[in-house]
Amino acid sequence: MSRIGKKPIEIPNGVEVKIEEGNLITVKGPKGQLTQKFNPELKIVKEDNIIKIERPNDSSFMRAIHGTTRALIANMVKGVTEGFTVELEIVGIGYRAAMKGKTLEMQLGYSHPVVYEPPEGIQISVEGNTNIKVSGIDKQLVGQVAAEIRDFRKPDPYKGKGIRYKGEQLKLKPGKAAGKK
Numbered sequence: 330m331s332r333i334g335k336k337p338i339e340i341p342n343g344v345e346v347k348i349e350e351g352n353l354i355t356v357k358g359p360k361g362q363l364t365q366k367f368n369p370e371l372k373i374v375k376e377d378n379i380i381k382i383e384r385p386n387d388s389s390f391m392r393a394i395h396g397t398t399r400a401l402i403a404n405m406v407k408g409v410t411e412g413f414t415v416e417l418e419i420v421g422i423g424y425r426a427a428m429k430g431k432t433l434e435m436q437l438g439y440s441h442p443v444v445y446e447p448p449e450g451i452q453i454s455v456e457g458n459t460n461i462k463v464s465g466i467d468k469q470l471v472g473q474v475a476a477e478i479r480d481f482r483k484p485d486p487y488k489g490k491g492i493r494y495k496g497e498q499l500k501l502k503p504g505k506a507a508g509k510k
Contacts, residue, residue, distance in 0.1 A: 334395035338380040338403050341410055346380065348373055354402060358409025361450070361466045365405065367398050408466040415475040417461040421490035424482070425458035433461070437482040437492070445481070447474060460495075 340346055345357040352367040367373065371394065372383040382399050384391040407413075419426060419435070426435040433445040433453050447453050451465045451474050461478065465471045475494070484491035486502045493499065 332396070334382055334384070334392075334399045336399065338399065338406060340375075340378040340380065340406060344406060344410060346375055346406070348375055354405070356402075356405040356409050358406075360409050360412050363405045363408060363467060365401065367401070368394050371395065371398055373398075373402075404468045408468055412464055412466050413468045413471045414462060414464040415471055416495035417463070417475060417478060417492055418495050419459040419461070419492050420484070421482075421488075424490065426455045426461055427458070428453065428455050433478070435481065438490075443481050445478060461492075 343359055347355040347357075349355070351369050352371060352373055353364065354367065354373065355362065355364045370385055370391070372385070374381050374383065380402060382395060382402070384395045404413075419437075421438065424435075424437055426433060428434070429444075431447065433447065433455070435443045435445070437443055445453075447463075448470065450467060451463060451470060453474075454462045454464075456462065463471055463475045463478070465474075479492045479494070482491040484493045484497070484499050486499070487504055489499050489501055
């Protein structure tokens with residue numbers, strides 16, 4: 330039995346969960362609403378304020394999907410109550426970011442500014458000139474947007490310049506040896 334899959338999911342007050350035919354789950358909360366379809370072979374049961382997931386057999390596919398389904402539903406519940414946030418930091422001389430309306434405009438050492446339009450349901454804010462905060466209720470979408478922003482200028486392995494996740498440790502490579510003898 331999956332250790333994660335067998336844990337029940339507690340539904341906090343103010344959150345409404347609907348389980349429809351074919352394992353279509355809708356979670357409504359104070360921050361918004363999320364809907365996702367899961368494998369119809371799994372049995373998803375809601376009792377009082379607890380959701381339990383049961384699998385029909387012990388095949389390797391069912392064991393794998395059991396824990397994943399539980400984690401996704403738990404993330405949906407957490408997303409509509411608390412939300413998710415990923416912080417990025419820009420490192421480099423002259424590198425900066427600013428919000429122009431709803432678009433993110435960044436100067437990253439290119440000859441032109443890099444402009445990013447966030448998808449629906451994602452909020453981006455810039456603190457100072459170098460800290461970008463991506464937040465929303467869908468954990469997968471927040472992580473995807475943060476990864477797309479980071480891809481505009483990945484951290485350089487020699488100087489460490491670029492966009493990185495807050496707290497990300499870089500191991501810098503040594504440059505060329507100055508004078509070989």
